Amino acid sequence: MTPIDASETAEKGKRLMPGLPSVTLTAWQRQQRGLTVSLMALPTAAMIGVFVMPLLVLLWMSFGGGSKTGFSVQGYIDLMQPVYLKLLMFTLQLAFITTMLCALFAYPLAYLMVNVSSRFAAWMGVVLFITLWLSFLARTFAWIIILQRRGIINNFLVGIGVIDSPLELVYNKLGAYIGMVHILLPFMVLTLIPAMKAIDPAYVRAGLSLGASPAKVFRDIYVPLSLPGLVAGSMLVFTLAFGFFITPAILGGGRAPTIVMAIRDQIQQLGNLQLAAATSMVLLVFCLGLLFLYDRLAGIDRIYDKGGK
């Protein structure tokens, strides 16, 4: 093996063996390097095969790859219709509000799970996990049973005489939000927990012993330290909510049409794979743009810095 360019190895050398000069590689270094490369080979191949390749295929299809009509930008031209913008805006709104609501409900839940006795926390964890195991469709239909016109809530409220006629709790946007928040809440809680666990209680004690009020300690110490979990959780929930389909379709009763429904129709009704691929690409770019913006505002790198340590 020839000596490797110093500038390239310097960075890696520092990480592998800090303090060693790395102009020429010793046999041991070379072996170490070989090991690193061979260990990295499988994850890299998996990354490319499972994530990068499908995306490239999608990009290729969005320009008419594999279709009979040949290459064109027709898919993107077809997307210029105002209906797609409308659907996109609604989907964004749905995903954004769902994320906010999830954060609002998940934060106290996660706080409780981190700070109460571990047995109780374990039980809460089991309950959360069980809801994750149930299928989306089953949970969606379960919400119908609870929320519908003659459902549990309406029967109870009418029965005790609080209301005269049933409330419209489902088959509208409200129903879609309830279902989505319920399904996505565990993801937020489970991302918040490690971030909260990583917070050293000494910080909180120090703040309190120095005379800060509990509210101030919570606001100025606890919340900022738990932010990486909140950032990661909101990204996860937002991305999942953005691609949600069956829950808003059923619980929304036709009043919560998302852009994913349009993609479904493009594939199943119209058989227009190019248009569907183009829509997906636009969504992807849009999501990446949002993540970039989010990074500037909240700092995604915090997740790696503090979370899960």
Place this chain on the structure above:
Amino acid sequence: MKSRFGLSALVALAMSLPIGLHAAEAPTEFKGTGKLVVNNWGGPTVEKMHAAWYGDFPKATGIDVTFTSIPDVAKLKIMSQVGNVEWDVVDFEGAQMLQAMKDDLLEPIDYDLMYKLVPKDQLDPAQMTKYGIGSIAFGTIMAWNTESVGKKGPANWTEFFDKKAFPGRRALYARPKPTLEIMLMADGVAPKDIYPIDIDRAFRALAKFGPSVDLWVEKTSQWDVLIQNKEVDLMGSSLGRTVTQIDKGEPLAINFNQSIMEQSFWTIPKGAPNVKDAQKLVAWMAQAEGERASLKLFPYYSVANKTAYDGLPKELLAKMPGTPEHSANSLTINAQWWLEHDAEVQTRWLSWLSSR
């Protein structure tokens, strides 16, 4: 997509059927050794359905049959692109079949082979196309809750939307097909004059009648839930699902006037692993006995073999949409029209749906 066979009540009916229909040995040209994969709409009673259709095809011919779901043209297109078609026989809706034909994905049906097994004059020419022969039809009918609406329900789609005469909540499919047809009929167009659909008029009618629809239904399986919980009072629902719920004792009445039928077809994908044996199975399924058994299971009066109706009990025929008095004023979906206009309609439909 709609699943047609969520009809658990009919399992009971199925059990009472004598299955094992083709006791005779198959003619030599029907013998084989391969395995066929049939793709259809799935659901809980699909095994009974297949037993009725194929009978003892595997035993008589030596060709094994398994099944998967759900028919999807886009999937077939991709399978064909990568040269790995997994299905031998597919139960496509009319519009799906035409879409598959447009992309040159289908193999012509071997009618000569079929005639060796089934006399030509038994088959309904209206259901025989170059690339597919009628399997069943999917029906959409108007139904209402007899407790909240009354014994006498709407006689046509115009009355269906009359909130004064029939107060209550309404549900329709959240899909332009057959909603546009329903809207036009509500607007006073006779079933025979629906096609070609005047899209502008249909959307004007949708703007007028659409707001009185309380619930747009995404999945066919939702009908069971909606009916059992009395969530809606009037609906343009799946015939099969509704009849099943009536048989279970739900207080519902249906009306075949201006009902909508969509024909489905047995097709064979081009490049299927076992085209030769697939032709044998499609021919086999056109026999009267199997079709009669499947009619008893599911009241879709639209199979390809006309003699399948012979000897069916009167009360069963009364449930079927295709009897002369029922079919006189019903509408059959024009698959060709939908193939040509689906893209345009779909965009306008989504635009309407998202602007509320």
